[in-house]
Amino acid sequence: MKKKSFSFSSLFSFRHSTKMCFFYGLLWSTGFLPPLSDAFRFLSFFLRLSLSSIGFLGFLHEQFWANTRAHLFGNAWAFGAVFWFVSLFGLYKAFWVTQHSFLFLPCLGALAFFWGCFTGALHPLLFQPAKPKDKIRFVLSFSFVWVGTEYMRSVFWPQFPWNLTAHLFCFEDFIVPSLMIQIVSWGGVYVLSLIWSLFLASFYSASTMLKSMTILLLVGGMGYGGWVLFAPSSKTQQKLRTFRVMVVQPNISQKEKVASEMAEDILKKTWDFTLKAGGGKSGVGLIVWPETALLHMITPTHPILKKIQKALPAKTFLIFGADRLSSIASKRPVWHNSLFVLSKTEILATYDKTRLLPFGEYMPLRKFFPHFLNRIVPGVDCTPGPSVLPLKIKGFPSFLPRICSESLYKTPKTSAQWIVHILNDGWFPLPFLWQHLAADRLRTVESGLPLLRVSNTGISVFIDVLGRIKHQLPIQRQAAQEVEVSASED
Numbered sequence: 001m002k003k004k005s006f007s008f009s010s011l012f013s014f015r016h017s018t019k020m021c022f023f024y025g026l027l028w029s030t031g032f033l034p035p036l037s038d039a040f041r042f043l044s045f046f047l048r049l050s051l052s053s054i055g056f057l058g059f060l061h062e063q064f065w066a067n068t069r070a071h072l073f074g075n076a077w078a079f080g081a082v083f084w085f086v087s088l089f090g091l092y093k094a095f096w097v098t099q100h101s102f103l104f105l106p107c108l109g110a111l112a113f114f115w116g117c118f119t120g121a122l123h124p125l126l127f128q129p130a131k132p133k134d135k136i137r138f139v140l141s142f143s144f145v146w147v148g149t150e151y152m153r154s155v156f157w158p159q160f161p162w163n164l165t166a167h168l169f170c171f172e173d174f175i176v177p178s179l180m181i182q183i184v185s186w187g188g189v190y191v192l193s194l195i196w197s198l199f200l201a202s203f204y205s206a207s208t209m210l211k212s213m214t215i216l217l218l219v220g221g222m223g224y225g226g227w228v229l230f231a232p233s234s235k236t237q238q239k240l241r242t243f244r245v246m247v248v249q250p251n252i253s254q255k256e257k258v259a260s261e262m263a264e265d266i267l268k269k270t271w272d273f274t275l276k277a278g279g280g281k282s283g284v285g286l287i288v289w290p291e292t293a294l295l296h297m298i299t300p301t302h303p304i305l306k307k308i309q310k311a312l313p314a315k316t317f318l319i320f321g322a323d324r325l326s327s328i329a330s331k332r333p334v335w336h337n338s339l340f341v342l343s344k345t346e347i348l349a350t351y352d353k354t355r356l357l358p359f360g361e362y363m364p365l366r367k368f369f370p371h372f373l374n375r376i377v378p379g380v381d382c383t384p385g386p387s388v389l390p391l392k393i394k395g396f397p398s399f400l401p402r403i404c405s406e407s408l409y410k411t412p413k414t415s416a417q418w419i420v421h422i423l424n425d426g427w428f429p430l431p432f433l434w435q436h437l438a439a440d441r442l443r444t445v446e447s448g449l450p451l452l453r454v455s456n457t458g459i460s461v462f463i464d465v466l467g468r469i470k471h472q473l474p475i476q477r478q479a480a481q482e483v484e485v486s487a488s489e490d
Contacts, residue, residue, distance in 0.1 A: 017062040021076070027051050028056060029163075031052025031055075032167065045171070045172040057204055059079050060200075064135065075123070076119050082112075083163075084116065087435075088111055090432045093427060094254075094427040097258060121149070139201040139205045143197040144194070146197050147193045147194045150165065160408075161189075162435065164193055166184065171434055173468060182466065182467075184442050184446050189410075201214075243396060245452060245485050246286065246481075246482050247452070249457070249477075250290070250456055250478060251426075251456065251476060251477055252456060257456075260295060266294075267307075271308070271311060285316060287317070288318075288320070288420065289321065290321060290424055290454050290460075291321035291424040292322060294321075297322075297324070298340065309343075312342070313344075317341060318341075319422070320422075333380060336384075337353040337356070337361060337382055337403055351403070353384065354386070355384070355405065362382055387412070388402075390415055397490055398417055398490050400418070400420070404423045404424065407421050407440050415490070417489065418451065418487035419451040422455075423456070424456040425459075430476070433458060433459050440461075449487075450463060450464050452483065452485055457475075458475035459472065459475055460479070
């Protein structure tokens with residue numbers, strides 16, 4: 001019998017099962033759509049979970065019947081390509097704002113193709129040459145490959161933990177998802193992903209024992225969540241200090257923010273709105289503005305700082321985001337995406353973002369192909385800062401600063417008592433805002449630290465140590481409110 005030779009085209013051949021995996025990838029992506037209004041949050045949660053579960057089980061079915069390693073890869077590539085095409089479609093707004101809309105579809109197609117290949121990388125390991133296939137072994141292996149792929153893309157390369165399985169439980173804030181996300185506090189994000197994957201996959205197997213074990217695992221996890229939420233524990237009974245923070249959500253369009261000539265107008269708008277909301281009163285001790293609230297490239301002697309300090313009441317502190325110029329000695333200036341803590345008389349502290357966003361804050365491979373990439377994408381890449389350390393403001397518990405995409409990654413061990421996360425999601429449409437917030441809710445549970453999130457266009461919220469949203473400003477609207485924050489003393 002003539003042995004069938006391998007060809008690269010066999011990886012991407014459009015079999016019927018591969019076409020079905022495009023559809024299942026689309027269903028899985030519905031699990032990460034924005035929730036409906038609060039009145040329909042129960043319906044929203046179960047609808048998202050049901051559709052995404054059908055996508056997961058359909059994909060599992062096609063993989064079980066795949067008869068070659070190339071077939072397994074091709075199915076996974078199709079599933080991943082559609083999922084990432086939908087997940088990243090919101091990038092259109094960033095391309096439109098920067099007047100590079102003609103590049104959007106080619107870039108999105110290339111990213112979807114790449115992420116599809118990444119999704120399929122581990123799936124050939126599922127191949128079982130023996131007939132008949134061991135279904136129990138297959139569904140267990142499938143679940144570990146599923147979560148292993150998420151772990152690889154999050155921790156190793158390219159470090160992009162977006163829309164993980166665990167995030168499915170972070171869009172609506174009520175009892176069922178709140179119980180589930182408590183699992184993260186002892187097992188981490190990927191344990192929650194694995195428990196849910198095993199639970200779904202067990203229903204494809206014919207084993208009653210496997211179904212019973214995964215149901216017990218899920219119920220046990222929810223039982224632990226109930227104990228954390230309702231029983232006295234170190235998390236819920238710890239002595240907390242409550243203080244008030246003025247949160248300012250300017251809701252300035254990204255089209256305005258990319259125009260350098262608008263810098264003074266944007267500062268005036270933001271400050272006038274802060275004053276209107278009561279931020280200029282002497283009783284307000286701390287004001288927080290979002291990432292890149294100032295469009296100026298800040299240096300310690302920049303006149304704009306004196307202008308703000310003159311208007312800042314005594315004993316009031318301002319946290320804000322702006323680009324910081326640290327060196328102009330070389331041919332190419334060194335700049336950072338930074339968070340500043342400003343008092344009436346001085347800059348008390350600065351933090352430079354340590355995890356930069358590829359393509360947004362730096363161009364990958366520029367140092368290897370400088371001449372080529374400088375012609376295509378001219379500019380100076382942002383420089384990452386050193387490791388993050390807690391910042392201290394007199395009269396407030398020490399806090400851990402986070403800027404933009406840093407909330408996607410595990411919070412480092414710290415002596416800080418709360419997290420301040422400033423960001424500007426004005427580059428993206430509504431689904432991205434909710435998907436980014438999902439990561440913040442898991443970070444609070446994982447780290448055991450409450451988190452204040454201040455965004456230019458929303459979603460600005462305060463999240464307690466159990467991942468519950470305690471205060472939220474209106475989304476994509478100009479808003480400024482005093483928010484009650486609770487955190488432990490140093």
